[in-house]
Amino acid sequence: MSKFIKQTVLFLVASILMLAVIILVPNYIVNKKSRFVISNKSKIVLFGHSHPECAFNDTLINSLKNLSHSAEPYFYTYQKVKMVLLQNPQIETVLIEFTNNQIDAKMDEWTWGYKYMSSMFPKYTPFMDRADIGLLVKNNPKDFMNCLSVSTRTNLTRLLTSNYEFTNVIGGYLRINNSQTNSTADSSSTPPIKITTERLSFVNLLYLQKIISYCTVRGKRVFLVRSPQHRSYEYLKNEYEFLRIRQKMFSSVEFLDFNKFPIADDGFADFGHLNYKGASKFSNWFNIMLNSGLLNTDKKQFLINQGISAVIANDKTVSLALQSFAAHQLDFRLSYAKARTY
Amino acid sequence: MLFNSLSFALFLPVVFVLYWFVAGKSLKYQNVLLLCASYFFYACWDWRFLFLLIFSTLLDYVTGIKMSGAGSAKARKFWFWLSVIVNLGFLGVFKYFNFFAASMAVAMANIGLHVNPWTLKVILPVGISFYTFHGLSYVIDIYKNRIKAERNFIDYSLFVSFFPLLVAGPIERATHLLPQVKKVRTFDYYMAADGLRQILWGLFKKAVIADQCSEFANVIFANSSGYTGSTLVLGALFFTFQIYCDFSGYSDMALGIARLFGIDLLRNFAFPYFSRDIAEFWRRWHISLSSWFRDYLYIPLGGSKGGTWTKVRNTFIIFLVSGFWHGANWTFITWGLLNALYIMPLIIFNKNRVNLQIVAQGRALPSLREFFQILLTFSLTVFAWIFFRATSMSHAFSYIGRIFSKSLFTVPQFDASRVMVFETVILIIVFIIIEWSGRESQYAIASLARFKRKSYRYAFYFSLILMIYLFMGREQQFIYFQF
Numbered sequence: 061m062s063k064f065i066k067q068t069v070l071f072l073v074a075s076i077l078m079l080a081v082i083i084l085v086p087n088y089i090v091n092k093k094s095r096f097v098i099s100n101k102s103k104i105v106l107f108g109h110s111h112p113e114c115a116f117n118d119t120l121i122n123s124l125k126n127l128s129h130s131a132e133p134y135f136y137t138y139q140k141v142k143m144v145l146l147q148n149p150q151i152e153t154v155l156i157e158f159t160n161n162q163i164d165a166k167m168d169e170w171t172w173g174y175k176y177m178s179s180m181f182p183k184y185t186p187f188m189d190r191a192d193i194g195l196l197v198k199n200n201p202k203d204f205m206n207c208l209s210v211s212t213r214t215n216l217t218r219l220l221t222s223n224y225e226f227t228n229v230i231g232g233y234l235r236i237n238n239s240q241t242n243s244t245a246d247s248s249s250t251p252p253i254k255i256t257t258e259r260l261s262f263v264n265l266l267y268l269q270k271i272i273s274y275c276t277v278r279g280k281r282v283f284l285v286r287s288p289q290h291r292s293y294e295y296l297k298n299e300y301e302f303l304r305i306r307q308k309m310f311s312s313v314e315f316l317d318f319n320k321f322p323i324a325d326d327g328f329a330d331f332g333h334l335n336y337k338g339a340s341k342f343s344n345w346f347n348i349m350l351n352s353g354l355l356n357t358d359k360k361q362f363l364i365n366q367g368i369s370a371v372i373a374n375d376k377t378v379s380l381a382l383q384s385f386a387a388h389q390l391d392f393r394l395s396y397a398k399a400r401t402y
Numbered sequence: 403m404l405f406n407s408l409s410f411a412l413f414l415p416v417v418f419v420l421y422w423f424v425a426g427k428s429l430k431y432q433n434v435l436l437l438c439a440s441y442f443f444y445a446c447w448d449w450r451f452l453f454l455l456i457f458s459t460l461l462d463y464v465t466g467i468k469m470s471g472a473g474s475a476k477a478r479k480f481w482f483w484l485s486v487i488v489n490l491g492f493l494g495v496f497k498y499f500n501f502f503a504a505s506m507a508v509a510m511a512n513i514g515l516h517v518n519p520w521t522l523k524v525i526l527p528v529g530i531s532f533y534t535f536h537g538l539s540y541v542i543d544i545y546k547n548r549i550k551a552e553r554n555f556i557d558y559s560l561f562v563s564f565f566p567l568l569v570a571g572p573i574e575r576a577t578h579l580l581p582q583v584k585k586v587r588t589f590d591y592y593m594a595a596d597g598l599r600q601i602l603w604g605l606f607k608k609a610v611i612a613d614q615c616s617e618f619a620n621v622i623f624a625n626s627s628g629y630t631g632s633t634l635v636l637g638a639l640f641f642t643f644q645i646y647c648d649f650s651g652y653s654d655m656a657l658g659i660a661r662l663f664g665i666d667l668l669r670n671f672a673f674p675y676f677s678r679d680i681a682e683f684w685r686r687w688h689i690s691l692s693s694w695f696r697d698y699l700y701i702p703l704g705g706s707k708g709g710t711w712t713k714v715r716n717t718f719i720i721f722l723v724s725g726f727w728h729g730a731n732w733t734f735i736t737w738g739l740l741n742a743l744y745i746m747p748l749i750i751f752n753k754n755r756v757n758l759q760i761v762a763q764g765r766a767l768p769s770l771r772e773f774f775q776i777l778l779t780f781s782l783t784v785f786a787w788i789f790f791r792a793t794s795m796s797h798a799f800s801y802i803g804r805i806f807s808k809s810l811f812t813v814p815q816f817d818a819s820r821v822m823v824f825e826t827v828i829l830i831i832v833f834i835i836i837e838w839s840g841r842e843s844q845y846a847i848a849s850l851a852r853f854k855r856k857s858y859r860y861a862f863y864f865s866l867i868l869m870i871y872l873f874m875g876r877e878q879q880f881i882y883f884q885f
Binding site for chain 1: 407408422589591594595598860863864867868871872873874875876877
């Protein structure tokens with residue numbers, strides 16, 4: 061009996077050690093050799109889920125790099141932010157999408173639900189700390205082992221192929237050409253999506269706070285942004301709750317709200333996402349706004365609203381309006397700077 | 403508590419240590435401990451159904467004693483039928499009531515009477531089909547004077563509820579398990595080591611092959627109307643390996659766990675996919691159920707004694723009941739009938755006991771004839787599994803209809819990573835090679851014990867553990883828990 065127990069325990073210990081080596085060594089190597097380097101010209105980076113991923117065409121916006129990724133909750137964004145900021149000291153400003161669906165309990169499912177965890181977790185395991193891992197284990201222990209196994213395989217593949225490049229898999233502008241807003245709006249067969257504002261994703265909000273703290277500690281300017289959404293977007297129904305949370309939890313961070321930026325129906329891929337046409341219109345406008353110093357003024361939302369009004373007022377002569385607005389903005393900045401010197 | 407879960411990985415060592423170190427050599431304590439552990443194991447699924455299990459156990463225990471002590475044949479018959487009717491009654495209510503109610507409603511609708519069937523909104527108690535059959539075999543054996551009634555309630559309860567076999571078999575017989583329950587068990591190093599080896603192999607089958615295959619089989623079966631014939635064939639193949647590795651993996655783990663406690667359970671699988679005809683397949687697939695039906699249904703109905711017509715009738719009956727045992731759905735019944743049709747030529751021409759030996763015994767490879775026999779039997783089995791896996795008869799027919807179309811000759815394509823599909827196919831090939839090389843043993847890697855060099859053995863074990871970790875699929879419920 062003692063021989064059996066001794067041999068079984070030894071065998072188990074050896075197996076655990078072997079698995080620990082297989083898990084931890086590749087994890088460590090990938091962590092050390094990973095490359096999250098983006099262009100030196102990119103002084104502003106944008107993080108978020110599919111809304112900004114489809115809205116900000118970074119080929120049209122100077123010095124901005126869109127690193128948003130579909131179905132990415134803040135838990136995984138946090139891992140990405142850590143590595144991107146660490147390896148790109150030129151970054152001065154961090155924009156983080158903060159929109160209606162990101163307060164919803166749905167984000168918990170995005171964080172540890174099998175469908176999402178199995179695709180996100182293997183990518184970011186090497187950059188997670190114990191608390192992060194613990195959160196996933198606690199909330200979905202059943203699927204965690206499988207995801208850890210996929211993660212080890214992913215790391216081993218990186219090791220075998222010497223591929224430590226992450227820049228091409230962590231996000232970027234996503235071009236969508238079609239528009240389904242009309243058909244979706246008219247479709248009577250599509251059941252209405254139930255919106256729950258009763259349950260919030262505290263984990264998602266906690267990790268947004270962590271991202272903000274991480275950026276602030278490293279001297280980066282942080283802004284929360286909200287991409288344009290269709291007026292029929294289902295999650296807009298939680299607007300009151302959304303604004304309350306923003307005020308309560310993130311009042312110290314400036315909020316740039318582009319939600320009401322005028323985009324025609326054919327500029328939307330669906331109610332939450334812009335297609336290429338909508339993204340082009342919005343990105344061009346945003347580029348002008350950035351170039352006219354939007355991020356350096358104190359009344360950012362006021363200027364955004366003015367810019368939006370200008371677009372609404374004269375959509376056909378938008379470029380002219382914006383140019384005049386830019387000039388006005390320059391005057392405003394000069395007078396503002398003058399006022400501050402006194 | 404699944405065998406492949408973390409909670410079971412904690413439960414098993416605790417019970418093992420208590421069993422050998424605390425209960426020691428006292429048979430009474432050993433059995434009490436195993437019974438408590440078994441009830442705890444069952445209560446982890448749903449504690450409410452524990453009362454049903456205890457009631458069923460108590461019923462068979464009491465009726466067994468009453469039958470033994472009955473003064474007249476009439477009284478004996480009364481107790482026997484009481485047990486049978488109550489046991490089958492529970493099974494009927496929990497498992498078949500809704501099926502009969504819905505089928506009745508459909509039949510009424512066909513004659514123009516529209517009724518809303520009254521259905522029960524209860525979940526199926528896990529393992530009910532298995533422990534009911536345990537109990538039935540016990541009372542039938544007493545009624546037929548094959549065994550004497552067990553007077554010790556603890557021993558009898560352990561026979562019914564022993565946790566490795568409680569929820570998905572093997573379906574034990576009183577003649578096989580009760581004598582082991584009543585005998586003092588002393589620790590046997592080789593038996594325990596063999597048990598661990600069998601658990602490891604079962605875990606590999608379940609976690610790697612079955613769970614990987616299930617992901618693809620589920621996708622393909624769920625969206626079968628959108629896939630080509632070749633993809634649907636692939637889906638049926640994935641399910642074929644899923645169901646075998648899921649159920650035989652569970653059985654291997656159950657047998658291995660029982661051996662850790664010094665108990666040998668009935669073998670449930672003997673490499674069925676290497677069978678050369680359907681009769682051989684059924685001697686090798688879910689052996690404890692097939693032999694149960696043979697002993698308690700086929701033989702009492704007259705078996706093979708009454709000529710060809712009796713054999714044909716009895717064969718149809720046992721396959722029909724076997725299909726129905728699996729679930730209250732026409733798909734299972736059709737699956738049973740299809741297998742009855744497959745076996746019929748062998749029964750009629752008296753060829754059902756031709757292939758009794760292990761295929762290619764003492765040889766590395768089968769002959770060409772054997773190979774084609776295996777291939778044909780396997781193909782028939784794959785075809786039958788489509789009915790087993792389909793959600794309804796219309797689903798099964800549309801699935802088969804799409805297979806036999808022009809799209810059969812296209813490259814399979816479905817919503818899954820090609821790399822993962824390729825990995826799974828490679829793993830299945832590795833698995834088949836290991837199974838083939840170990841087909842003369844009780845389970846595929848049993849022969850490893852004969853390896854003199856420890857290093858080879860351990861290298862294989864560690865490789866297996868590594869493969870389990872690296873290629874485990876998403877944890878899935880064992881298929882046979884639903885039965």
